[in-house]
Amino acid sequence: MNEAGVYGMVAEFGDATTLVEAATAIKQQGYRQMEAYTPYPIKDLHEIIPGSNFVPPIVLVGGLIGAATAWGMEYYIAAIDYPINVGGRPLYSWPMFIPILFELTVLFAGVFAFFGTLALCGFPRPHFPLFNLPEFSGATSNRFFLCIERGDLLYDSESTASFLQSLNPIGVWEVEDI
Amino acid sequence: MTTTASAFDVSPELKRDLQRVFTPALGAGILLSIASIVGAIYSPGDFFHSYLMGYLFWLGLTLGCMGILMLQYLTAGAWGIMTRRTLESASRTLPLCALLFIPVAIGMPWLYDWAHPDLVKNIYVLRHRAVYMNPSMYIGRAVLYFVVWGIVMYFLNKWSLEQDEKGGMEKRLAKLSAPGLLIYVFTISYATIDWAESLENNWFSTIWGFLFVAREGLAAFAFVIIVMALLSRREPLASRFKPAHLHDLGKLLLVFVMLWAYFEFSQLVVIWSGNLTDEIPWYLHRFATSWGWLGVMLIVLEFIVPFLMLLSRPLKRNATALCCVVGLIIFMRWVDLMWIVMPQYYQRGFRLTWMNIVVPASIGCLWIAVFVWQLQKRPLLPLLAPNLEKALEHGE
Numbered sequence: 110m111n112e113a114g115v116y117g118m119v120a121e122f123g124d125a126t127t128l129v130e131a132a133t134a135i136k137q138q139g140y141r142q143m144e145a146y147t148p149y150p151i152k153d154l155h156e157i158i159p160g161s162n163f164v165p166p167i168v169l170v171g172g173l174i175g176a177a178t179a180w181g182m183e184y185y186i187a188a189i190d191y192p193i194n195v196g197g198r199p200l201y202s203w204p205m206f207i208p209i210l211f212e213l214t215v216l217f218a219g220v221f222a223f224f225g226t227l228a229l230c231g232f233p234r235p236h237f238p239l240f241n242l243p244e245f246s247g248a249t250s251n252r253f254f255l256c257i258e259r260g261d262l263l264y265d266s267e268s269t270a271s272f273l274q275s276l277n278p279i280g281v282w283e284v285e286d287i
Numbered sequence: 288m289t290t291t292a293s294a295f296d297v298s299p300e301l302k303r304d305l306q307r308v309f310t311p312a313l314g315a316g317i318l319l320s321i322a323s324i325v326g327a328i329y330s331p332g333d334f335f336h337s338y339l340m341g342y343l344f345w346l347g348l349t350l351g352c353m354g355i356l357m358l359q360y361l362t363a364g365a366w367g368i369m370t371r372r373t374l375e376s377a378s379r380t381l382p383l384c385a386l387l388f389i390p391v392a393i394g395m396p397w398l399y400d401w402a403h404p405d406l407v408k409n410i411y412v413l414r415h416r417a418v419y420m421n422p423s424m425y426i427g428r429a430v431l432y433f434v435v436w437g438i439v440m441y442f443l444n445k446w447s448l449e450q451d452e453k454g455g456m457e458k459r460l461a462k463l464s465a466p467g468l469l470i471y472v473f474t475i476s477y478a479t480i481d482w483a484e485s486l487e488n489n490w491f492s493t494i495w496g497f498l499f500v501a502r503e504g505l506a507a508f509a510f511v512i513i514v515m516a517l518l519s520r521r522e523p524l525a526s527r528f529k530p531a532h533l534h535d536l537g538k539l540l541l542v543f544v545m546l547w548a549y550f551e552f553s554q555l556v557v558i559w560s561g562n563l564t565d566e567i568p569w570y571l572h573r574f575a576t577s578w579g580w581l582g583v584m585l586i587v588l589e590f591i592v593p594f595l596m597l598l599s600r601p602l603k604r605n606a607t608a609l610c611c612v613v614g615l616i617i618f619m620r621w622v623d624l625m626w627i628v629m630p631q632y633y634q635r636g637f638r639l640t641w642m643n644i645v646v647p648a649s650i651g652c653l654w655i656a657v658f659v660w661q662l663q664k665r666p667l668l669p670l671l672a673p674n675l676e677k678a679l680e681h682g683e
Contacts, residue, residue, distance in 0.1 A: 198562070
């Protein structure tokens with residue numbers, strides 16, 4: 110089999126229910142490298158194809174950096190760089206630091222969440238192999254696709270294609286990796 | 288999913304379980320009340336201090352549940368439909384709370400400086416406030432609060448019952464809830480200024496009312512989660528109250544934890560930065576002595592620990608784990624009220640007597656008995672609520 114230059118095998122399904130059934134069958138068959146492309150989030154799909162979710166740790170790190178930045182900045186300003194006696198309060202008046210600390214924690218966490226998600230999705234990415242398939246443009250409006258990627262150990266042009274054909278697809282295509 | 292009238296009724300097994308709670312609660316309530324009365328004869332000061340603390344705790348659950356009941360009519364959502372009957376039952380403990388106010392009224396001389404004519408004569412600020420803050424006005428206002436709350440509670444429950452029979456009341460309930468919530472926040476402000484803030488003569492805090500709304504909301508929401516987790520062990524909720532519903536309640540609990548901490552911190556930071564002699568005594572009594580450890584406990588165990596734990600998704604979907612966090616919060620609500628009330632009387636430092644535990648527990652047992660009794664009176668889900676089907680599907 111000449112599989113070089115192939116991205117994967119794509120199947121289109123008529124609706125979300127058939128797609129979920131097909132994804133379950135594919136997983137039971139032993140395939141692991143599979144991705145679904147649907148116009149809207151489908152609830153059960155999340156459990157069949159769990160994505161690696163690094164967003165929470167990224168947000169946590171962002172929040173901690175934000176907190177440390179706020180604390181360091183305020184301490185530096187209030188106690189080292191420009192110490193002012195305000196009504197006899199200590200220079201290091203930490204209760205007053207907390208509002209800014211909170212704000213910067215939220216800001217950094219939010220910014221990390223936004224850019225972290227983009228980075229995890231592989232953005233910026235002007236081209237994606239599945240765009241080679243003309244039908245694929247419908248994935249953002251009303252069409253449901255599943256793709257078994259070539260990297261999967263069980264991937265084989267003929268047997269994978271015939272297996273996907275058995276799952277009631279609208280069509281099955283092998284897509285080039287350009 | 289069937290929506291016939293019988294499907295959501297309290298099942299026989301649940302009824303048996305509830306009866307197993309009701310009888311001991313009532314029995315323990317009576318026994319502990321007798322013990323408390325003996326304590327009151329032996330040491331009236333201790334009794335009334337503990338009573339005020341316990342009363343504010345349990346009244347807080349009643350009013351908090353009533354507030355959340357009105358909130359859910361306005362926001363809609365599956366969580367509100369699933370918890371509505373629990374909230375209603377808790378709101379129907381209001382007559383008991385009104386009755387239990389009598390000892391607070393009797394205990395005024397032991398509780399408040401402004402109830403002593405000789406002190407009022409000598410302390411300028413008390414003399415200045417005496418027109419408003421005097422025993423007869425205090426009782427008059429309390430009667431007014433209970434009448435207002437009673438009216439709101441009565442119609443919330445009456446129309447909800449009519450909804451079960453013929454439907455179509457949801458809009459009317461929402462129309463009552465909007466002004467009801469507004470009235471609720473205002474009356475709570477006035478009531479808790481009367482009952483708790485006036486403990487300290489030289490002190491005022493403008494966020495006090497909102498802070499109490501948040502405190503009561505947090506306690507009530509924690510209580511609702513425990514009740515829902517217990518009810519979901521038996522039909523009719525066993526097959527209907529799902530992890531997805533519990534998850535929603537857990538998320539909202541996190542909101543209440545943060546809201547409470549935010550208000551509590553706002554009050555502290557404003558007073559701390561102002562540092563004025565007529566504002567700080569309240570905190571001096573509560574932080575400068577060994578009572579301060581209770582304050583630190585509040586920050587750690589009512590905010591930091593529950594906040595971090597409630598971030599976890601699996602924890603919020605697991606009834607046992609969530610109930611551990613909720614139990615901690617409810618315990619800390621008791622500690623908080625102790626920290627609010629007791630340092631006023633024991634300014635030298637921390638002190639715990641048996642009555643601090645027994646007296647609130649006696650009120651609590653009676654409260655729980657009434658709550659469980661009321662819970663059995665109606666189907667556990669609102670039958671003809673417009674979004675009932677959707678709320679049940681949410682768990683699928």
